[in-house]
Amino acid sequence: MAVDLYVSIQANYKQIINLCLNQKTLGDSEIKLSEGLEEKVRHETTEPSLYKVILLNDDYTTMDFVVRVLKTVFSKSPAEAIQIMLSVHKQGSGLCGVYTREIAETKVITVHELAGQSDFPLKCIMEKE
Numbered sequence: 001m002a003v004d005l006y007v008s009i010q011a012n013y014k015q016i017i018n019l020c021l022n023q024k025t026l027g028d029s030e031i032k033l034s035e036g037l038e039e040k041v042r043h044e045t046t047e048p049s050l051y052k053v054i055l056l057n058d059d060y061t062t063m064d065f066v067v068r069v070l071k072t073v074f075s076k077s078p079a080e081a082i083q084i085m086l087s088v089h090k091q092g093s094g095l096c097g098v099y100t101r102e103i104a105e106t107k108v109i110t111v112h113e114l115a116g117q118s119d120f121p122l123k124c125i126m127e128k129e
């Protein structure tokens, strides 16, 4: 009888814990699962995914404009900007930098906006590392 009461009280405590942890059912494995998830979230927030921002070659955008984009949007030195532009011109594509998702997205949008304002078809893409 006393043992039954103890087990019942323990079950109630487990239910309260599970409600706090937003679990549907009871059990140690689910509490453990919840602890595991907390660890995963902590891990993801310390190491965000990185994305390569890549310029693509075309036949119409001037070399001068691409160099200007590399200097202003990607903070490249004049020598680096010329080297990357020539590499894109010869190889078809080239790496401009590696950034977190929102920064990479903003760089891609900025390149397309600047190109559009000057009527160039310059294309820029991002790729998850």
Ligand code: TYC
Pocket: 055, 056, 057, 058, 059, 060, 061, 062, 063, 066, 085, 086, 088, 089, 122
């Ligand atoms: N191929 C272009 C030309 O000959 C130059 C160019 C370089 C264009 C790099 C785009 O991402 C690019 N004018």
